[in-house]
Amino acid sequence: MNNSDFRITKLPKFADHRGDLVAFLRHSEIEQSHKTFGQIYFVTFRGKDIIRGNHYHKKWKEWFGIIEGKVEVKLENIKTKRNTTLTLSSSTTEYIRLDINNYIAHAFRSKTKYASLLNYADGQWDNTDTFMYPLF
8 A cells, every 4th residue: 555545644642650641643734635623533442352433434534543442443545455464552652644545445453351442533424425445
């Protein structure tokens, strides 16, 4: 896959005795074509090997971050068929944000008993821009 399909951004964690603070996504980091507000949501996994996603969007761009646990991520450009697999883990010293462009199929599989993701999408979910594409 190439850099126009997805991007990994390492963000600093500001940690003290209370916990961590991470600036997940700043207005200045979003391209002009994606600056319309869509939605923010959480994705949870209640067990190891739970699968979420297995779809792509034609219009949306999404930004994912792991809040707790560990997930395996599969990505595939549905036009070129280029694919990759990576892991997001909350136990690292840096916070990892995964930016996924449109036409990139994505699926997540939990590798821990419980995991959760934060997601920002530049479109509001209405079931017209979600197309099933099994990766797991």
